[in-house]
Amino acid sequence: MPTYRRGGHVRDDDDGVERECELCxxxxxxxxxxxxxxxxxxxxxxxxxxxxxxA
Ligand SMILES: [Zn+2]
Structure with missing residues (x-):
């Protein structure tokens, strides 16, 4: 049985997405x-x- 999810820590940083503006x-x-x-x-x-x- 997996035990890696503990407490309220569900999301890690890899879920984020990022975008830069091409103009500034x-x-x-x-x-x-x-x-x-x-x-x-x-x-x-x-x-x-x-x-x-x-656009
Ligand atoms: Zn911009």
């Missing part, structure tokens, strides 16, 4: 890919509206 130094770390895309779209819309309109 912005980057984001999120728990899931959909959350990351949402953060990146928000960043584009706010800081690079022209790029966001093209």
């Amino acid at each position: 130094d912005w980057h984001c770390v999120a728990d899931s890919y959909p959350a990351l895309v949402r953060e990146y779209q928000t960043h584009l819309r706010t800081d690079h509206p022209k790029a966001w309109l093209r």
Whole structure:
């Protein structure tokens, strides 16, 4: 029987996803890919509206 999961420690750091902006130094770390895309779209819309309109 596996005993590696103890207490409340379920998630480890390998689950995170990360993205950098191609247009500036912005980057984001999120728990899931959909959350990351949402953060990146928000960043584009706010800081690079022209790029966001093209996307
Ligand atoms: Zn940017």
